[in-house]
Amino acid sequence: MPESFKEKRKRILAMIRRLRKAYPDLGCALTHANPLELLVAVILSAQCTDARVDKVTPALFKKYKTAADYAGADLQELQEVIRSTGFYQNKAKNIQGAARRILEQFGGEVPRTMEELLSLPGVGRKTANVVLGNAFDVPGMAVDTHMIRLNNRLDLTRQLDPVKIEAELTQLVPEKDWTDYSHLMITHGRSRCFARKPDCANCEILLLCPRRGVKEPLQPKTTVKPLIPR
Numbered sequence: 001m002p003e004s005f006k007e008k009r010k011r012i013l014a015m016i017r018r019l020r021k022a023y024p025d026l027g028c029a030l031t032h033a034n035p036l037e038l039l040v041a042v043i044l045s046a047q048c049t050d051a052r053v054d055k056v057t058p059a060l061f062k063k064y065k066t067a068a069d070y071a072g073a074d075l076q077e078l079q080e081v082i083r084s085t086g087f088y089q090n091k092a093k094n095i096q097g098a099a100r101r102i103l104e105q106f107g108g109e110v111p112r113t114m115e116e117l118l119s120l121p122g123v124g125r126k127t128a129n130v131v132l133g134n135a136f137d138v139p140g141m142a143v144d145t146h147m148i149r150l151n152n153r154l155d156l157t158r159q160l161d162p163v164k165i166e167a168e169l170t171q172l173v174p175e176k177d178w179t180d181y182s183h184l185m186i187t188h189g190r191s192r193c194f195a196r197k198p199d200c201a202n203c204e205i206l207l208l209c210p211r212r213g214v215k216e217p218l219q220p221k222t223t224v225k226p227l228i229p230r
Ligand code: SF4
Pocket: 153, 154, 192, 193, 194, 198, 199, 200, 201, 203, 204, 205, 206, 209, 210, 211, 212, 214
C-alpha cells in the first residue's frame, strides 16, 4: 500500500523531532549580519563551500557595506575580492546587478517577497528561500543538492527538479517548519547522509527511512526493525 499523505506527514514530523535533537544548534551556516550580507553570501555560495565563502566575506563586507557600495563598485576590484569562490566574474556581475536593482526599485533595502527577490539578477528560488527564511523569518523551503538527494532517499519525492520538489515538500511539511526542514536536511546530508556511502547504520532517522535508491547494504551489526517497509 502506498504511504498516504497523512502517514508521510506523520513520518516527517517524527524526522524533524529526531533531527532537531541531533542538530540543536541549527541555523544558517553562512556568516552574515543583515539581509544584504546574506544575499551576497548566498550568491557566492553557488558551486562553493560555505567555509570558503566565510573566508572571503569578512574582507568583502568591510569594503562594501550598502547596496550603493556594490552598485558603484569597480567590477574588477569586486571580482578580485571574491575570486577564490569560483565563477567570480559571473558572481560579481550578479551581485552588482542585484545591488543596482535593490537601489533603483527597492530604496536600497533587500526586498521581502519571493516575487521581488526573484526579480534580482542571479537570484533563483533557492537563494530567495534562504534569504526569506534566514533574514526575514518568512518560511522558506530552500532546495539544494542535499535536499534533492535526501528527500528522494526518504521517498518524500521522486522528482529531481528543485522547483517541483519545493512544490511537493511545501505541501507535506508544515509551513512553520519550512526553514528548519531545509537546514536539518542540509546538515544531515553533510554529516550523515553522504552522496556516496551514507552512514545509514548510525543514522538518527534510519527507522523512518526507506533508503530508496541506496545501494550499500546495511552493516550486519544493524538489527533495527524499520517502522516503514523497505
Ligand atoms: S537511513 Fe541512510 S539514506 Fe536514510 S537518511 Fe539516514 S543516512 Fe540517509
